[in-house]
Amino acid sequence: MAYSDKVLDHYNNPRNVGNLDKKDPNVGTGLVGAPECGDVMKLQIKVNPETGVIEDAKFKTFGCGSAIASSSLATEMLKGKTVDEALQIKNTLIVNELSLPPVKIHCSVLAEDAIKAAITDYKAKSATPATAQTA
């Protein structure tokens, strides 16, 4: 099966691969997996607590080209958005942008799940005072 140019571009030059400090209270980490294909995706966001804007996003994905491209694109989309705006990102947006074929739609679903998981993690953390976390 041929990948679209955009998928290949993200696959060959993935944006924002890496790691953010998981212990940082402003960092939200989402870790999701798809048993079917064995793909695992970690997506992290760093949020400015004053403005609620996502200042940085990183990912590391083990999986097929489409999964890597989906998460790479997701981190690009996330930067500069507020947390609430980021929650509006739908997998269909990723599908359209990357022209994913039907068999690869689950990769974009995984990316959407990862975004939601990262935001959930961030919200849970920021709802708990930092002092209570260490206690």
Added chain:
Amino acid sequence: MDNHHNCWHCGTPDAGSIFCRYCNSLQAPVPNYFEFFGMPLKLSVDLARLQKQFYSLSGLLHPDRYTRRSEQEKRYSLEASSILNDAYRVLRDPIQRAEYVLKEAGFDIGEQRSKDVPPELLEEVFELNMALDELRMGDDEVLPQLDESRKKFLDILVEMDAGLEQQFQKHDAQEGDEARRAVLAEIRLTLNRRRYIKNLVNEVDKLLTARNA
């Protein structure tokens, strides 16, 4: 159970599932594996009995025995022998057996959602993948860690298989379709998780074998 058909040859009602009880001619094979073996639809299977039944049916249904019989029986013996082999392969393996029962009950065993893998396992899966990546890039220092992970996942598989065995018994003990379906749904979850772990261990093995080759 649809064993209540008339014999195609002599018309005897309730002819029996393999041979007509009256004229002894070979009947059209039933497609369901459990019925074919004359076993109740249970997930726990007596393997010794299954094997015995397989050998005995292999002999009775073998196409060589039907070379002088009617075209109809020749065809049935071919069909039945083929079902017999498939059925035996599936039923003697607990995983394939469970997948078969799930499929027959209308479960889509291919369909899976990311939620199926519990988060505590996901973390380990991710770490293992990281170690695999580093090994691929030539970092041998991760080898002990990889070996450790592999053992851990193999232990998880053993645990899962024991859990599956219990789920099988729970399924078999249920009265009524609805109660059985509920257990089948649990079994499907276990199978999904198991497949995930299995894939992972296979990947580690593949990489380690390639390295040592």
